[in-house]
Amino acid sequence: MKTSLRKLGLLFVFVACGSIAMAQLPNEKFGKPSNLEWDYKGWGDAIDADAIILCKSMKVTYELTDQFGSMTENVTELNMDNMQFLGNNRIDESGILVNYDCKLRTKIMKPEGAKHANIDIIYYDGSLTESSTFDELKELKVRVFTKNEKGKVEKKNINTDNFVKESINDKYKVIHVVVPDVQPGSIVEYQYKIVSPRASFLYDWSFQECIPTVRSKCDIEIPAFLKFDMNVPINKLVKSNVVAGSLAYDQNRADLKAAKRCRTNHYTIVGDYILPEGLAIKHNQGAGKEKAEMKVANFTSKINNKELPVYMPDGATHLKIQ
Numbered sequence: 001m002k003t004s005l006r007k008l009g010l011l012f013v014f015v016a017c018g019s020i021a022m023a024q025l026p027n028e029k030f031g032k033p034s035n036l037e038w039d040y041k042g043w044g045d046a047i048d049a050d051a052i053i054l055c056k057s058m059k060v061t062y063e064l065t066d067q068f069g070s071m072t073e074n075v076t077e078l079n080m081d082n083m084q085f086l087g088n089n090r091i092d093e094s095g096i097l098v099n100y101d102c103k104l105r106t107k108i109m110k111p112e113g114a115k116h117a118n119i120d121i122i123y124y125d126g127s128l129t130e131s132s133t134f135d136e137l138k139e140l141k142v143r144v145f146t147k148n149e150k151g152k153v154e155k156k157n158i159n160t161d162n163f164v165k166e167s168i169n170d171k172y173k174v175i176h177v178v179v180p181d182v183q184p185g186s187i188v189e190y191q192y193k194i195v196s197p198r199a200s201f202l203y204d205w206s207f208q209e210c211i212p213t214v215r216s217k218c219d220i221e222i223p224a225f226l227k228f229d230m231n232v233p234i235n236k237l238v239k240s241n242v243v244a245g246s247l248a249y250d251q252n253r254a255d256l257k258a259a260k261r262c263r264t265n266h267y268t269i270v271g272d273y274i275l276p277e278g279l280a281i282k283h284n285q286g287a288g289k290e291k292a293e294m295k296v297a298n299f300t301s302k303i304n305n306k307e308l309p310v311y312m313p314d315g316a317t318h319l320k321i322q
Helices: 002-024 033-038 069-070 111-119
Strands: 051-064 097-108 119-124 136-148 153-158 163-166 172-177 189-197 215-225 230-231 239-247 260-274 280-285 288-295 300-303
Touching: 002 260, 051 239, 119 136, 119 189, 136 172, 215 239, 260 300
Parallel strands: 051 215
Antiparallel strands: 051 097, 097 189, 119 172, 136 153, 136 189, 163 172, 215 260, 230 300, 239 260, 280 288
């Protein structure tokens, strides 16, 4: 009886420790990998992976200005021609910017996994087309964390000036991020921002990569007057949530009134412990075990507004996920 209780107690401790580890991972704060991340060995069929994505995230926010607010830089006084626009929420696409804040942390598990320290960042550049519209990729930072023989963490910032850029076609470019001298146990962090003038477009988000992913998070806050159809993966590993929010804009109004605000839809979509497509997962089926493949769809969106409104409406908040 005592032996059984001892075994039960050990099992409880094991499960409790495992739950704590799972609950504390991943560390979404970049700049300092946690102790758990340094000790992390993977899970299930990911235990033998060459490399693991500990955390990847994309936070999307909109920056709004009204037409009169942008006019005031060149207008020295109010007159009958521009007075009619004073205080109106006059909106066009040229007064909207979309800001993407992207982060990625990868741990190299084996010598063969060093290649996964190199990534490609694809972004829109239509400057060669008639539209001459382009997204700006900025503030790219890459750093490598390693532990020396004494167990002290050493951080190395990678020079990003020499990364190669090339055109994929007349609309998209890619920057090849190459990180040298990584080794098993190294943790590599990437951070960058994209500023886009294309209010009616959102980049897709891939939850599933060619290596296992502990956490993948997509956080988007969209002005409610922009109606998007949001296609969220239907999978037990991916959870989505949407709430109503509020966005302040036009902070320096010419009429000296408080900043304007508009309603927003705040989407949070999180995927945890996602294996790469093609990696087998064992399922109990009947008396035997068979292998099956897991496929997790990307998060995609498509604008369903035919055109942007001339004036920002005060309509109901759009809370739609397909």
